[in-house]
Amino acid sequence: MTPDEALSLDQLAIEQKFELEDLLDKGSLGEMCRSFESLFELPVRIYSSSGALLADTQGVPSLYRYLEKAKAGRRAVQDVATGVRRAEPLPGAPVLIEGVPGVLYQASLIEHEGRSLGRIILGPYTDDSQNEPPAALFDLVEELAGEGIAQEWANLPSLSSLAIGRLERHLRATLELLLFSGLKAHMASHMHMASVRESFRELSERNQKLKDAYERLKELDRLKSNFLATVSHELRTPLTSIIGYSEMLLEGIAGEVQEEQKEFVETIHEKGEQLLELIKSLLDLSKLESGTMSLHKVATTGDAIVKDVVSTLTPTAHKKGVYLLSASEADLPPMLADPERMRQVLINLTENALKFTPKGGSVTLSAVHKKEAASDMGGGGSVLMGAVRRSVIEFSVADTGIGISDAEKKRVFDAFYQVDSSSTREAGGTGLGLSIVQRLVDGHDGKISIEDNDPQGSVFIVTVPLKKPPTT
Ligand SMILES: Nc1ncnc2c1ncn2[C@@H]1O[C@H](COP(=O)(O)OP(=O)(O)OP(=O)(O)O)[C@@H](O)[C@H]1O
Numbered sequence: 001m002t003p004d005e006a007l008s009l010d011q012l013a014i015e016q017k018f019e020l021e022d023l024l025d026k027g028s029l030g031e032m033c034r035s036f037e038s039l040f041e042l043p044v045r046i047y048s049s050s051g052a053l054l055a056d057t058q059g060v061p062s063l064y065r066y067l068e069k070a071k072a073g074r075r076a077v078q079d080v081a082t083g084v085r086r087a088e089p090l091p092g093a094p095v096l097i098e099g100v101p102g103v104l105y106q107a108s109l110i111e112h113e114g115r116s117l118g119r120i121i122l123g124p125y126t127d128d129s130q131n132e133p134p135a136a137l138f139d140l141v142e143e144l145a146g147e148g149i150a151q152e153w154a155n156l157p158s159l160s161s162l163a164i165g166r167l168e169r170h171l172r173a174t175l176e177l178l179l180f181s182g183l184k185a186h187m188a189s190h191m192h193m194a195s196v197r198e199s200f201r202e203l204s205e206r207n208q209k210l211k212d213a214y215e216r217l218k219e220l221d222r223l224k225s226n227f228l229a230t231v232s233h234e235l236r237t238p239l240t241s242i243i244g245y246s247e248m249l250l251e252g253i254a255g256e257v258q259e260e261q262k263e264f265v266e267t268i269h270e271k272g273e274q275l276l277e278l279i280k281s282l283l284d285l286s287k288l289e290s291g292t293m294s295l296h297k298v299a300t301t302g303d304a305i306v307k308d309v310v311s312t313l314t315p316t317a318h319k320k321g322v323y324l325l326s327a328s329e330a331d332l333p334p335m336l337a338d339p340e341r342m343r344q345v346l347i348n349l350t351e352n353a354l355k356f357t358p359k360g361g362s363v364t365l366s367a368v369h370k371k372e373a374a375s376d377m378g379g380g381g382s383v384l385m386g387a388v389r390r391s392v393i394e395f396s397v398a399d400t401g402i403g404i405s406d407a408e409k410k411r412v413f414d415a416f417y418q419v420d421s422s423s424t425r426e427a428g429g430t431g432l433g434l435s436i437v438q439r440l441v442d443g444h445d446g447k448i449s450i451e452d453n454d455p456q457g458s459v460f461i462v463t464v465p466l467k468k469p470p471t472t
């Protein structure tokens, strides 16, 4: 937080408007006023600046009850409340109010830093310099012959102006103590609120920025996928012609081809096929990334796919001098998968295994039926229950090749990533195979992992569930 921001927080706290009732606990205020009255026998009332009565130690005085028996007296008593409420004391200058004749109240201001927070009303009381009620009081109850009025009047506390001033100062000092601690608590909670609000604002701002950046990246990613799809598509059409025409040349459709010319055309044909494979991979990747590739899942047997892949790649293995073996379990239950895409997964993995295994080595494909442990599924909570296990077909492609170090195991699934990307690298390829494989496996709700083979080489393990997991 910069000093400027800290300053604005302070100001915020100070500028905040608070009322007397925000600072004082009504219960403690009432308690304090009651003990004041029991000590000095002088009733107290506290009003907030909005006119709310926060404390009142005395109900209706018995003198008023007496006066209410006569018509004029009742009117005079009714006016007392209005008179007291309308009193407007100034800072440091209390005002005296005469309720009914000879009955006094003193109103004084409660203020904080020049702002009025409320009023203290002391009374009713009588002036101790007056020994008997004024004649005007008797006039109010003329119809009752004035009997007992002097007694009621004498029951009120009698105080000198000096004494009332002293009591008012004493009450004010106690009140200020209560106000001070109330103010401290109020400021602390307000500052806390303000800083929470500020943190929240900062966080929302950052959140918005992140959201914007995310949207921009998503849009860029979409554009990239679109671009990839369009370019790949546009490249494929002329390439098909190149391959087609080179095949026609080789077949001699356009006339006799000499031996040397044949070699050249064969190279054109071979490179054309390689380029077509690359373009197909790019198209697949862009479809997988944009989520537009649809998988046609049907009941598929894993061992049939393994057999098919082995027979497809046996010539390649043979050419390299690598043994290609299969070791699948018999009678595997069918899984829900797109057979063509699962074949693509295994072809990719097996091609890699053959590519990175030197002459004399072996590559073994297998498919087995397994129960996948709950912990393997990433459902942390269900490990404890130990009950959730799903049935899977586990494919594995094990080779005795150069192996993959632990640090590289995660990275090989990134698009265009190759462990050795030097120009002297013998194995060809573009580094797209595994990223396509990973996405196809994801599309089957499956998982892929790499383990070390013993004593050397790597094992790629792919698991595909037999059924679609229930959607919760
Ligand atoms: N069986 C394996 N043994 C050793 N290294 C491997 C094996 N499979 C993959 N790799 C490493 O992972 C990298 C990425 O593999 P990937 O299949 O994605 O790309 P590629 O085979 O190089 O090219 P492409 O598959 O696009 O033709 C490879 O270049 C290689 O370095």
Ligand SMILES: [Mg+2]
Residues within 6 Å of the ligand: 348, 351, 352, 429, 432, 433, 434
């Ligand atoms: Mg590959």
